[in-house]
Amino acid sequence: MAKARVLIRPKEGILDPQGKAVERALPALGFEGVEHVRVGRMVELEADDPAQLPALCEKLLANPLIEDFEIEQIDA
Amino acid sequence: MKWGVVQFPGSCDERDALRACELAGGEAQLIWHEERDLGDVDAIVVPGGFSYGDYLRAGAIARFSPAMEAVTEFAAAGGPVLGICNGFQVLCEADLLPGALLLNESMRFTCRQVDLQVVQLNPPEGTQSFILPGETLSIPAKHGEGRYWAPESMLDSLEANGQVAFRYAPGENPNGSARDIAGVRNEAGNVLGLMPHPEHAVDPMTGSTDGLKVFEAVGEARV
Numbered sequence: 657m658a659k660a661r662v663l664i665r666p667k668e669g670i671l672d673p674q675g676k677a678v679e680r681a682l683p684a685l686g687f688e689g690v691e692h693v694r695v696g697r698m699v700e701l702e703a704d705d706p707a708q709l710p711a712l713c714e715k716l717l718a719n720p721l722i723e724d725f726e727i728e729q730i731d732a
Numbered sequence: 733m734k735w736g737v738v739q740f741p742g743s744c745d746e747r748d749a750l751r752a753c754e755l756a757g758g759e760a761q762l763i764w765h766e767e768r769d770l771g772d773v774d775a776i777v778v779p780g781g782f783s784y785g786d787y788l789r790a791g792a793i794a795r796f797s798p799a800m801e802a803v804t805e806f807a808a809a810g811g812p813v814l815g816i817c818n819g820f821q822v823l824c825e826a827d828l829l830p831g832a833l834l835l836n837e838s839m840r841f842t843c844r845q846v847d848l849q850v851v852q853l854n855p856p857e858g859t860q861s862f863i864l865p866g867e868t869l870s871i872p873a874k875h876g877e878g879r880y881w882a883p884e885s886m887l888d889s890l891e892a893n894g895q896v897a898f899r900y901a902p903g904e905n906p907n908g909s910a911r912d913i914a915g916v917r918n919e920a921g922n923v924l925g926l927m928p929h930p931e932h933a934v935d936p937m938t939g940s941t942d943g944l945k946v947f948e949a950v951g952e953a954r955v
Contacts, residue, residue: 666834671837671879673836673839674835674839677839716788716793716796717788719789719792719832721883722832722834722881
């Protein structure tokens with residue numbers, strides 16, 4: 657079993673209201689000077705055949721029209 | 733006229749859709765998502781709700797259901813398909829319609845009556861495109877993820893091909909949709925999706941019956 661972590665984020669240039677909301681909340685907590693917050697998703701999984709991962713990401717985990725993804729293999 | 737309304741776990745507007753189909757002058761039946769055979773239906777509605785809990789992305793999991801495989805074949809054969817709200821999201825995820833629906837710009841779930849402009853279309857010859865009346869329809873919109881988005885070049889080609897079917901009237905865009913787009917159709921013209929809910933505007937008791945016109949147009953596409 658290969659362990660992997662898939663990071664999925666909104667594509668550059670697409671408005672990310674969640675990121676904006678987080679960014680706006682930070683100064684209220686005293687965290688100044690934080691910009692360009694983007695909120696994505698992280699999926700952890702274990703696969704028999706890691707070669708399947710790119711296809712699986714394109715078909716289901718990410719929507720390639722609006723999201724970029726990165727696959728990170730984790731050594732056990 | 734026989735309608736099939738697909739029901740997923742988490743659908744919530746399928747009953748209103750059945751009623752709208754009947755009021756538009758047809759028979760309607762539910763099609764459970766595990767059903768691979770659509771039977772002898774003339775048109776399909778993919779209704780609103782939160783299919784499979786909208787896990788991952790709205791519509792992402794529903795698109796892989798057996799019923800959606802059958803709907804994809806039905807659409808490829810020219811059958812009329814209407815996707816409403818979550819159904820629109822499912823059709824986009826299934827690549828039956830172009831573009832994607834993102835979290836509302838406001839981050840809020842919006843629920844209100846909106847004015848929709850029907851974009852007058854010249855359907856491609858030889859297709860069974862819906863002919864919608866060129867007018868403004870008053871229809872409720874209720875969603876949290878309804879911001880229509882596509883790359884600029886895709887938006888240009890959708891407009892050039894007459895695939896933009898509905899726009900929010902000026903000042904009515906509830907979600908930040910690109911170019912005020914509320915609904916689109918596929919290139920052939922037989923698959924139509926929109927975020928607002930025509931099935932909730934079919935009875936004078938609730939203020940508007942404009943939604944019936946959408947169902948009637950879809951029904952006529954197959955006649």
